[in-house]
Amino acid sequence: MATMPPAKRPSLIDVAREAGVSIATVSRVLNEQGPVRPETRALVLKTIARLHYTPDLQARALAGRDSNTIGMIISNIENPFFVDVYRSLEQEAHRLGREVLVANTGYDPERLAASVRIMLGRRVTGIAAIISEMEPSLLKELVQSGVPVVMYDVGGAGRNIVNVRVDYAAGMRETVELLYGMGHRHFAFVGHHTALSPLSVRWQAFTTAMEQLGSPVRHQVVTNADSLDGGYRAAHQLLDAGNRPTAIVCINDLMATGVLRGLRDRGIDVPGDISVTGFDNVPMSQYLAPQLTTVDVPRAEIGRIAAERLIQPKRARGQISDEILITPKLIVRESTGPAA
Amino acid sequence: MATMPPAKRPSLIDVAREAGVSIATVSRVLNEQGPVRPETRALVLKTIARLHYTPDLQARALAGRDSNTIGMIISNIENPFFVDVYRSLEQEAHRLGREVLVANTGYDPERLAASVRIMLGRRVTGIAAIISEMEPSLLKELVQSGVPVVMYDVGGAGRNIVNVRVDYAAGMRETVELLYGMGHRHFAFVGHHTALSPLSVRWQAFTTAMEQLGSPVRHQVVTNADSLDGGYRAAHQLLDAGNRPTAIVCINDLMATGVLRGLRDRGIDVPGDISVTGFDNVPMSQYLAPQLTTVDVPRAEIGRIAAERLIQPKRARGQISDEILITPKLIVRESTGPAA
DNA sequence: TTGAAAGCGCTACCAC
DNA sequence: GTGGTAGCGCTTTCAA
Numbered sequence: 001m002a003t004m005p006p007a008k009r010p011s012l013i014d015v016a017r018e019a020g021v022s023i024a025t026v027s028r029v030l031n032e033q034g035p036v037r038p039e040t041r042a043l044v045l046k047t048i049a050r051l052h053y054t055p056d057l058q059a060r061a062l063a064g065r066d067s068n069t070i071g072m073i074i075s076n077i078e079n080p081f082f083v084d085v086y087r088s089l090e091q092e093a094h095r096l097g098r099e100v101l102v103a104n105t106g107y108d109p110e111r112l113a114a115s116v117r118i119m120l121g122r123r124v125t126g127i128a129a130i131i132s133e134m135e136p137s138l139l140k141e142l143v144q145s146g147v148p149v150v151m152y153d154v155g156g157a158g159r160n161i162v163n164v165r166v167d168y169a170a171g172m173r174e175t176v177e178l179l180y181g182m183g184h185r186h187f188a189f190v191g192h193h194t195a196l197s198p199l200s201v202r203w204q205a206f207t208t209a210m211e212q213l214g215s216p217v218r219h220q221v222v223t224n225a226d227s228l229d230g231g232y233r234a235a236h237q238l239l240d241a242g243n244r245p246t247a248i249v250c251i252n253d254l255m256a257t258g259v260l261r262g263l264r265d266r267g268i269d270v271p272g273d274i275s276v277t278g279f280d281n282v283p284m285s286q287y288l289a290p291q292l293t294t295v296d297v298p299r300a301e302i303g304r305i306a307a308e309r310l311i312q313p314k315r316a317r318g319q320i321s322d323e324i325l326i327t328p329k330l331i332v333r334e335s336t337g338p339a340a
Numbered sequence: 341m342a343t344m345p346p347a348k349r350p351s352l353i354d355v356a357r358e359a360g361v362s363i364a365t366v367s368r369v370l371n372e373q374g375p376v377r378p379e380t381r382a383l384v385l386k387t388i389a390r391l392h393y394t395p396d397l398q399a400r401a402l403a404g405r406d407s408n409t410i411g412m413i414i415s416n417i418e419n420p421f422f423v424d425v426y427r428s429l430e431q432e433a434h435r436l437g438r439e440v441l442v443a444n445t446g447y448d449p450e451r452l453a454a455s456v457r458i459m460l461g462r463r464v465t466g467i468a469a470i471i472s473e474m475e476p477s478l479l480k481e482l483v484q485s486g487v488p489v490v491m492y493d494v495g496g497a498g499r500n501i502v503n504v505r506v507d508y509a510a511g512m513r514e515t516v517e518l519l520y521g522m523g524h525r526h527f528a529f530v531g532h533h534t535a536l537s538p539l540s541v542r543w544q545a546f547t548t549a550m551e552q553l554g555s556p557v558r559h560q561v562v563t564n565a566d567s568l569d570g571g572y573r574a575a576h577q578l579l580d581a582g583n584r585p586t587a588i589v590c591i592n593d594l595m596a597t598g599v600l601r602g603l604r605d606r607g608i609d610v611p612g613d614i615s616v617t618g619f620d621n622v623p624m625s626q627y628l629a630p631q632l633t634t635v636d637v638p639r640a641e642i643g644r645i646a647a648e649r650l651i652q653p654k655r656a657r658g659q660i661s662d663e664i665l666i667t668p669k670l671i672v673r674e675s676t677g678p679a680a
Numbered sequence: 681t682t683g684a685a686a687g688c689g690c691t692a693c694c695a696c
Numbered sequence: 697g698t699g700g701t702a703g704c705g706c707t708t709t710c711a712a
Contacts (some may be wrong), residue, residue, distance in 0.1 A: 011690085022700075027691060034692095052481065056689050057458070058398035058402050059398075061690090061704090062396070062689080063703080077423055090444065104427070117394060122394060123349075207501075257627050258627065282595075283568050287597050288629070289604065289629040351705055352706065361682080362684075363706080367706070395705085395706080399705035399707090400705080400707075402689065402707090403688055404707050536702085682711100684709105687706100692702090694702105695699085695700080696698085
């Protein structure tokens, strides 16, 4: 028994040959472009079906048409926040007839660089960078590529860059003031590694808000991985360090969820003994016990805006950069209460 | 001031011209293949950097080398279960030098069909279908495409298909027996729409387990969207319907989380009044209060196996199909207790 | 060690 | 209406 040849996938040529027409005609029916006699059309369609022909998108993109795809890079798909932005961006992209190529970096700078190369290599028509950090050199590469880019959290300037910013300062101020008003004077901030950076907008927003409160207020900081477990460990570290705070402000809901669990393990009541706040208002935050006090960041809006800007970048010439500011909103739930 | 031309991206030709060598040479240094004089190599590299050249992956794939990409289709990225499988598959793929192309169908059959077309169109070297349903015609198309496929939950046979199955029957039996042993006689099953299908392995596993318990045991069913909110609404429906069960078995942790919240809203104590179980053992299940009794499905293993099978499909000839069975394990936590 | 040239599968333009 | 054909950017023989 002879070994079968690798059974190459059928191409336009195969379809054309089988149908007895030219490849140009097949292409026409495929793209519903230009005139084709109904009968010819039907024949071609039948042949395509018979051969299980699937157009090669790479070749199609190569031959002039663009890739019809926008890329999205996120730093932690484990965090529901990013997933929500992704879903909204994808929905909008599909509505506008585009596909989405996702890449998850896991906060790894190398993966980020690789992801950018892949996106550029696949000739995406735009890139949404929903990440927490970006090396200047990479950013420069992105600017020079000329591809439309929407950035979130990390800034950047260039005629092809649009920045989406959340007014963290406002959100953090509301949070801190709520707590302060409830009598809290000893705060702790729980963040993840990337948040150490002076570039971290959330961290900066927190310190600024604290400074505005004045001198009698103290705070300490714990950093860990951006995960449920990271928050969990942070809570234990905080308690082990002694000098217990009465309010714990977390960089996001994911970590706050871990903190809540860590405190419960140690028999600490929330908000009776300690108050806890998150940030983002991910769906999960409502399903916890106690429900999390947090700051709502409109993820759906962010994804939608990113898709829009990427797909219809009809921007005025000469404009250096663009900035979109989003205002978050404090949502008070059960995890905060008067200082013990 | 003249309008700038669209500033096409530099190609191999541009690099070759600038460096004064042939495109073949540039290609060689790019792929670290064949002999190239160190000085030539250095020159080319410098030129590439200067021009910010990024190879066109589509063209590369077209010209013979494969796309170096495996595709993954999931049905609900909102469910952490799928995200975990994705992360593990991606990690393994990267370890083996491959990229991953993800598609989320949101349980939409049309999106599923579109996703398959896109994967095939991009000439992925394999597809992991981690979904809950698949139309027979689509499945057939997949088989005929000849692309290696790994399927989870939904079956399929073909020389290019590998099935990963979880022994839901075992997991459900353990769950139901735990509850029965605690005195429960009135069960409710909470599933999502897809679970209505007689093809749904989880639903079948539940009914089978119930039958084995004998006649004095009753059960009712509620279906809703596969989401936190879906579970939440299911709980309310269950309570409104009267004839309250003492144990609620949920199709997965996502819905169980919603159920927990719904019960709490109605002042019902878990597990004091009603016991609740989930399935999957997603990270979140440990962070709830009460912590969820659930069945652990090794997601990381599933992702790893999928990647392996897809990337090294050195399978024996003539083998009709392949099947991998994974045995889940019950994890008893706080959400289950003696019948009221 | 390097270059020339033949495709890969497709679109788009120009003839007929 | 339909066919021929020139690329798109790259890899890969085959010669030089």
